[in-house]
Amino acid sequence: MTNLEVIRPFIERFITAVSNSLRLEMAIFDGSCQLFYCTPTYSKKKGRSVHTPSLQEVIENGSILINTPGEMASCIGCRFRDHCPSTIEILCCIHAGTEVAGVLAFTSFTKEGQKRITENDAVYLNAITEMANLFGNQLETMTNGQSPANLDASILPVMELCDQPLLLTDAHGVILQYNQLAEDLLKVCELTSASLWQIFPNSVVKRIMEGNDLFEKSVTISGMATKISTRAVKINGQVTGFYIRISDQLRALSKDTSYFEGIIGTSPAISEVQRMIRRIADSPTPVLITGETGTGKELIARAIHEQSRRSKYPFVAINCSSIPDNLFESELFGYEEGSFTGAKKGGKIGKIEMAQGGTLFLDEIGEMPLFAQPKLLRILQEYELERVGSNKKIHLDIRVIAATNRDLGEMVAEKTFRGDLYYRINVINLKLPPLRTRKDDIIPISENYIKKLKLKMDTPLSSISPEARQLLLDYQWPGNVRQLQNVIEYAANLCETDVLMPGDLPETMHTERLPSLPPVSPFPPSQDSRDQELLELFEKYGYTLEGEKADRRRAAYQPSDPVPANQPSQRRIVKKLTGFHTPVIFLALNWQIISILSLLSTSVSPLQKTLRSFIPLPQTFVFPIKCGVSINILFVSLVFFVHFL
Numbered sequence: 001m002t003n004l005e006v007i008r009p010f011i012e013r014f015i016t017a018v019s020n021s022l023r024l025e026m027a028i029f030d031g032s033c034q035l036f037y038c039t040p041t042y043s044k045k046k047g048r049s050v051h052t053p054s055l056q057e058v059i060e061n062g063s064i065l066i067n068t069p070g071e072m073a074s075c076i077g078c079r080f081r082d083h084c085p086s087t088i089e090i091l092c093c094i095h096a097g098t099e100v101a102g103v104l105a106f107t108s109f110t111k112e113g114q115k116r117i118t119e120n121d122a123v124y125l126n127a128i129t130e131m132a133n134l135f136g137n138q139l140e141t142m143t144n145g146q147s148p149a150n151l152d153a154s155i156l157p158v159m160e161l162c163d164q165p166l167l168l169t170d171a172h173g174v175i176l177q178y179n180q181l182a183e184d185l186l187k188v189c190e191l192t193s194a195s196l197w198q199i200f201p202n203s204v205v206k207r208i209m210e211g212n213d214l215f216e217k218s219v220t221i222s223g224m225a226t227k228i229s230t231r232a233v234k235i236n237g238q239v240t241g242f243y244i245r246i247s248d249q250l251r252a253l254s255k256d257t258s259y260f261e262g263i264i265g266t267s268p269a270i271s272e273v274q275r276m277i278r279r280i281a282d283s284p285t286p287v288l289i290t291g292e293t294g295t296g297k298e299l300i301a302r303a304i305h306e307q308s309r310r311s312k313y314p315f316v317a318i319n320c321s322s323i324p325d326n327l328f329e330s331e332l333f334g335y336e337e338g339s340f341t342g343a344k345k346g347g348k349i350g351k352i353e354m355a356q357g358g359t360l361f362l363d364e365i366g367e368m369p370l371f372a373q374p375k376l377l378r379i380l381q382e383y384e385l386e387r388v389g390s391n392k393k394i395h396l397d398i399r400v401i402a403a404t405n406r407d408l409g410e411m412v413a414e415k416t417f418r419g420d421l422y423y424r425i426n427v428i429n430l431k432l433p434p435l436r437t438r439k440d441d442i443i444p445i446s447e448n449y450i451k452k453l454k455l456k457m458d459t460p461l462s463s464i465s466p467e468a469r470q471l472l473l474d475y476q477w478p479g480n481v482r483q484l485q486n487v488i489e490y491a492a493n494l495c496e497t498d499v500l501m502p503g504d505l506p507e508t509m510h511t512e513r514l515p516s517l518p519p520v521s522p523f524p525p526s527q528d529s530r531d532q533e534l535l536e537l538f539e540k541y542g543y544t545l546e547g548e549k550a551d552r553r554r555a556a557y558q559p560s561d562p563v564p565a566n567q568p569s570q571r572r573i574v575k576k577l578t579g580f581h582t583p584v585i586f587l588a589l590n591w592q593i594i595s596i597l598s599l600l601s602t603s604v605s606p607l608q609k610t611l612r613s614f615i616p617l618p619q620t621f622v623f624p625i626k627c628g629v630s631i632n633i634l635f636v637s638l639v640f641f642v643h644f645l
Helices: 004-022 040-046 052-061 111-119 121-143 151-159 180-185 202-209 249-253 268-280 297-306 325-333 370-382 408-413 419-425 439-456 466-474 480-494 527-541 545-556 569-578 582-600 606-614 619-644
Strands: 025-030 035-038 063-066 088-096 099-108 166-170 175-178 215-221 224-235 238-248 287-290 315-319 359-363 399-404 428-431
Touching: 004 025, 004 035, 004 099, 004 121, 004 224, 004 238, 025 040, 035 040, 052 063, 052 088, 052 099, 063 121, 088 111, 088 121, 099 111, 099 121, 111 121, 121 439, 166 180, 202 215, 268 297, 268 428, 287 297, 297 315, 297 359, 297 399, 325 370, 370 419, 408 419, 439 466, 439 480
Parallel strands: 287 399, 287 428, 315 359, 359 399
Antiparallel strands: 025 035, 025 099, 063 088, 088 099, 166 175, 166 238, 215 224, 224 238
């Protein structure tokens, strides 16, 4: 079995730096499932006792995500099962060649960390996988007697995952590594080989150099108020460097949070949405967010929450379309022990109650079953809740935000949605514009998402070519912002250069050039539209007699299903004939029958004689039949003439 002791200094320094970077607690276990090294908080919360079955599952499966501690199969038998201090945990196996070297764990003990990992689980899974591979490669390299990898270079990709500016220095305060956010913030000097003495006041640097495990201080950089948090990196009790996180205090005070900043765009429509968010954030009044699929309704709801005084309390999102009808009440309102068959011992708190003090987001509220709507209405009116199987009233302090892409007013008229609930949630209506109506925001959204992808995946993509820009602008985006993000991510996976080219975009971007169609009006075209049509004709034919003829043809012939210009004339005749009514067809058949009778009435040819031998006809009928034939021919000819006219 490979021994992790070979790279202990590397592991200790790396974990210390990364745990601060990602604001997570970390632990590493050896191949025999014994705790090898961990951060101080992890040791304090969970001790050195290890639940071996969960680690065995990681070794067998490669990695696992424990997002509901105490309720998963891997938690069975754990001493913390009923009172687990962890809120979320990610574990990944470390391989050195073909051997299992150990298990690496990312752990959070806070709800904030749980939320951060849950919303970016793919990013953190990728980060822990990269770290496990790094440890495995480093162990294999040093076991074979080769030179170890450069720690400072290895840690940079992990530092870029952090949402705050980060610095890594040596024991003398010389900067070894920094992320892009730090470079953008600290423009006072060139960070490469710079020193803390060039950035922070001398008194602050002296306090950092004292080597305290944790040091926090408010400072001013270039007239901007900031807060720094530093931690000494120690190996065998000796300080080898410092890890420094910088936060913008003014930004925190203004509540310019990540969700609000995620609303990208400067168009009048999106600027109005941002203004509305600021104005209604602290109001307790219910909000209804409407808009097409993919316009970012949940993003707006989270921005409202984070801009409000409720931002320190939970934001609970419920997708009304994803909960089965038979579980709807128990999931939303909770239940007491023994209230129904299969009820969990001790009962269960409902999702509405989970939002106590914070915001309840009801996504796709148009899909809520009718039987549950009266209970939700009562909650919105009384702000009181009763769990299933209980008569105890629970007072609620929540802000309700609902969202839908359906026309609730029309659903009320069709009696598929309760009118009283509709009027209760539709106090403040926030309508999100589709992406096709704010073309100016397409490129900024694309560029912003490219920056995020560079941190998420290994892509060289950093800019967009003029040709690709035009292609993005010309497309109508029926899937709105969500579709645009998917297109950019598709291109990021395929592009081979740092510039996005038209060939990197999906084929649908080239073939589905959807026109921007005006809404159909029930009223006849106005004089303005008539003038526009004339102008188009004049531009095509010129101010000539040909143009006048074209306009007359357009006015006289407006078929509901026009035949293409390149369609053969025979096909046009067929379309005319297939449009005949039953009486016309009957007359045509009548014409054929009378013609046969006319043949039988004379003796001109052997055929006629043969027919008369089977069907004798008196000679007195000859003249009336001939007159009838003539009249019938004339009538049918008139019908044909009128039809083709």
